[in-house]
Amino acid sequence: MEVFKKSGGSLPIFRNLAADDPEPETTEIESLCVNCGENGITRLLLTKIPFYKEVVLMSFECEHCDFKNNEIQRGGKVGEKGVRITVHVQSERDLNRQVVKSDYTSVKIVELDFEIPAQSQKGEITTVEGVIDRAISGLQQDQPLRRIEDPTTAAQIDEFLTKLLKLKSVQSPFTMVFEDISGNCFIENPCAPLKDPRTEVVRFARNVDQDHILGIYTSTEIGVQPQSDLGLLKKIEAGDFVLEDLHGEVLHFPTQCPDCGTNCQTNMKVTNIPYFKEVVIMATNCDACGHRSNEVKPGGGIGRKGIRIEVKVRSREDFSRDVLKSETCSLEVPELELSVGPYALGGRFTTVEGLLVAVKEQLTSQATMFIDSADDETKNRVSKFVAELDVLLEGNKEITLVLDDPAGNSYVQSFTPPVPDSGITIINYERTYAHNEELGLNDMKTENYETNDNQMH
Numbered sequence: 001m002e003v004f005k006k007s008g009g010s011l012p013i014f015r016n017l018a019a020d021d022p023e024p025e026t027t028e029i030e031s032l033c034v035n036c037g038e039n040g041i042t043r044l045l046l047t048k049i050p051f052y053k054e055v056v057l058m059s060f061e062c063e064h065c066d067f068k069n070n071e072i073q074r075g076g077k078v079g080e081k082g083v084r085i086t087v088h089v090q091s092e093r094d095l096n097r098q099v100v101k102s103d104y105t106s107v108k109i110v111e112l113d114f115e116i117p118a119q120s121q122k123g124e125i126t127t128v129e130g131v132i133d134r135a136i137s138g139l140q141q142d143q144p145l146r147r148i149e150d151p152t153t154a155a156q157i158d159e160f161l162t163k164l165l166k167l168k169s170v171q172s173p174f175t176m177v178f179e180d181i182s183g184n185c186f187i188e189n190p191c192a193p194l195k196d197p198r199t200e201v202v203r204f205a206r207n208v209d210q211d212h213i214l215g216i217y218t219s220t221e222i223g224v225q226p227q228s229d230l231g232l233l234k235k236i237e238a239g240d241f242v243l244e245d246l247h248g249e250v251l252h253f254p255t256q257c258p259d260c261g262t263n264c265q266t267n268m269k270v271t272n273i274p275y276f277k278e279v280v281i282m283a284t285n286c287d288a289c290g291h292r293s294n295e296v297k298p299g300g301g302i303g304r305k306g307i308r309i310e311v312k313v314r315s316r317e318d319f320s321r322d323v324l325k326s327e328t329c330s331l332e333v334p335e336l337e338l339s340v341g342p343y344a345l346g347g348r349f350t351t352v353e354g355l356l357v358a359v360k361e362q363l364t365s366q367a368t369m370f371i372d373s374a375d376d377e378t379k380n381r382v383s384k385f386v387a388e389l390d391v392l393l394e395g396n397k398e399i400t401l402v403l404d405d406p407a408g409n410s411y412v413q414s415f416t417p418p419v420p421d422s423g424i425t426i427i428n429y430e431r432t433y434a435h436n437e438e439l440g441l442n443d444m445k446t447e448n449y450e451t452n453d454n455q456m457h
Contacts, residue, residue, distance in 0.1 A: 026043055026044065026045050027043070027044040027045075028041055028042070028043050028044075029041070029042045029043075029044065030042075031060065033060075033062035033064065033065065033067055034067075035062065035065050035067035036062060036064050036065040036067065038062060038064040038065070039062075040060055040061055040062030040063065040064070040067070041060070041061055041062075041063075042058060042059070042060045043058070043059045043060075043061075044056060044057070044058055045057040045058075045059075046075055054075035055072050055073065055075050055100075056072070056073045056075045057070075057072055058070065058071050058072070058073065070124075071122040071123060071124060072100075072102075072122075072123045072124050072125055073102070073103065073122075073123055078182050078183065078184075078214050078216065079182055079183020079184060080183070081183055081203040081204060081205055081206065081438070081440075082179070082180060082181040082182065082183055082203065082204050082205075082206050082210065083178075083179070083180050083183045083185055083201065083202070083203050083204075084177065084178070084179045084180075084201070084202045084203075084204060085177070085178045085179075085185060085187050085199060085200070085201050085202075086175060086176075086177050086178075086199065086200040086201075086202075087128065087175070087176045087177075087178070087187055087198060087199050088173060088175050088198040088199070089128060089167075089170060089173060089174050089175070089176060089198075090170065090173045090198060091170055092169075092170055093190060094128060094170070094190075094198065095127065095128050095129040095132075095168065095170065096127055096128070096129065096190075097127060097128045097187055097188045097190060098125070098126075098127055098186075098187075098188035099125070099126050099127055099128060099130070099131060099178070099185075099186070099187055099188070100123075100125050100184075100185065100186040100187075101121075101123055101124060101126070101131075101178065101180070101185050102123040102180055102182055102184040102185060103118070103119055103121075103122060103123050104118045104119060104180050104181050104182045104184070104213070104214070105118060105123070105178055105179070105180040105184075105185045106118040106178075106179050106180075107131055107176060107177070107178055108176065108177040108179075109167070109174060109175070109176055110174070110175040110176075110177065111174045111175065112160075112163055112164070112167075112174075114135075114160075114164075116131075116135060118179075118180075118181070121134070123184075128176065128187075129168060131176070132164060132167055132168060133168075135164060136161060136164050136165065139157055139160070139161055139164075140161065143157065143158070181206055181210045181213065181214065182214055183203070187199060190378070191381075192378065192381075192382070193338070193363050193381070193382055193385050194337050194338070194339070194381070194385070195337065195338075195339035201341060202434055202437070202438060203342075203343070203438050204437045204438055204440075205437065205438070205439070205440030249269065249270075250267055250268070250269045251267070251268045251269070252265055252266070252267055252268075253265070253266055253268070254266075255284065257284070257286035257288065257289060257291050258284075258291070258293070262286060262288040262289070264284060264285060264286040264287065264288070264291075265284070265285070266282055266283065266284045267282065267283045267284075268280060268281070268282045268283075269281050273322075273324060273349075273411060274417070276324065276411045277298065279296050279297065279298055279324060279349065280296070280297040280298075281294070281295075281296055281349060282294070282295045282296075282297065283295075293346070294348060294349075295327075295346055295347050295348065296324060296325075296326070296347040296348050296349045297326075297327075297347060298326055298407075298409035302407045302408065302409070302439060302441065303407060303408020303409060304408070305408055305428040305429060305430060305431065306404070306405060306406040306407070306408055306428070306429050306430070306431050306435060307403075307404075307405050307408045307410060307426065307427070307428055307429075308402065308403070308404045308405075308426070308427040308428075308429060309402070309403040309404075309405075309410065309411075309412050309424065309425070309426055309427075310400055310401070310402050310424070310425040310426075310427075311352065311400065311401040311402075311403075311412050311423060311424055312398070312400055312423045312424075313352060313398065313399045313400070313401055314398050314423070315395065316395045317415075318352060318423060319351065319352050319353035319395070320351055320352070320353070321351060321352045321412055321413045321415070322349070322350075322351060322411075322412070322413035323349070323350055323351060323352055323354070323355055323403070323410075323411070323412050323413070324348075324349050324409075324410055324411040324412075325345065325347060325348055325349075325350070325355060325403060325405075325410055326347045326405055326407060326409040326410050327342065327343055327346050327347040328342045328343075328405055328406060328407040328409065328438070328439065329342060329347075329403050329404065329405035329407075329409070329410040330342045330403075330404045330405075331345070331355065331359075331401070331402070331403060331404075332401075332402040332404070333356075333399050333400065333401060333402070334399075334400055334402070335397070335398075335399045335400065336385070336388055336389070336392070336399070338359070338385075340359060342438075344362075345358055345359070345362070352401060352412075353393065355401075356389065356392065356393060356401075357393065359389065360386060360389045360390075360393070363382060363385070363386055363389075364386060406431050406435035406438070406439060407439055408428070412424055
């Protein structure tokens with residue numbers, strides 16, 4: 001990906017907004033006005049939404065007819081999975097939730113059996129109330145003409161508009177479902193950093209038709225040979241290479257920075273965790289934007305069952321337990337009302353203390369966003385929560401750390417192997433349909449799952 005060059009280094013295309021940026025990314029393009037047919041000006045700004053992803057902001061203005069249009073499009077890659085976010089609107093505060101929706105986001109209002117189809121509107125940054133307002137505006141647009149040509153239909157639409165307007169006063173609770181096959185949809189959590197009690201988030205594997213809508217095709221579908229057949233990659237024959245050869249070796253391969261898209265290097269190593277399985281540890285460093293990440297991927301397949309691990313943290317010794325948290329694993333600390341969903345912290349191999357420190361760092365790194373845009377209640381809630389984490393990290397409070405991984409690929413070190421550890425409770429459970437949908441297993445046969453029933457933690 002192209003980067004902007006300047007003396008002393010390079011700047012990635014997608015950068016955080018800053019008032020002192022010497023090379024702002026705004027680009028002006030002369031383009032056709034769809035309203036009057038004259039030429040207007042389109043301004044493009046490539047930036048990043050904090051703790052979300054890269055976006056392209058576009059603003060069009062025509063000096064001839066004063067027509068204006070603003071929209072937002074994703075600038076990064078398509079998410080690996082789609083996302084379905086269900087919001088239970090129960091108060092006017094829920095109407096003020098910020099919403100980031102892409103072109104591929106469909107919106108349903110369950111109680112009215114009303115749906116805004118995907119790709120019928122451009123992506124935008126708005127609020128829950130803004131989504132309703134835009135629906136009302138769209139239905140009202142041709143009503144004057146419709147009342148003349150088709151009074152019956154116009155009367156039905158007027159009746160439905162009355163129902164939509166009542167939603168804005170929240171006379172009764174209602175449910176909105178945002179589904180985005182590209183995974184580029186976001187709904188604000190007004191209870192941050194605590195769990196949002198009125199929102200449910202489900203990530204799901206796309207099917208073939210949905211991949212095609214996004215322009216994703218396999219090499220077979222487009223008639224292109226895989227790179228290994230083109231001689232770019234050497235094909236490994238059976239018996240030429242065994243897994244043990246990787247242990248102790250660090251592999252290097254070029255990749256792109258997930259933050260700014262510039263070329264960088266990822267280091268990878270396969271290692272074995274006693275009483276568990278092989279895991280792949282990957283580390284990426286980007287010189288352009290300073291991004292650093294450590295990620296852990298399980299070396300085996302998905303477990304036949306999900307796993308829930310409850311760890312009693314009573315002393316400093318418990319902080320030193322090794323923890324493998326896969327990217328599909330959620331984390332809870334009931335005593336703090338803390339709930340961290342899957343994918344939030346990524347996959348990592350660390351300790352109990354390291355996991356809690358990562359939660360704190362993620363919260364404190366958001367300080368600038370809270371200072372700039374949050375209300376006093378949210379700021380105070382975050383500050384109080386960080387203070388409670390500090391007390392916890394000093395070892396002055398007993399807690400229960402709960403890891404819930406439907407893929408069964410998470411692990412906590414036992415201090416008494418092979419005898420069961422009294423400080424750890426392990427529960428293997430049958431996955432729900434929603435779990436299998438998220439893991440992309442609904443169409444797989446059970447014999448393809450890896451068994452984890454006899455794993456020792």
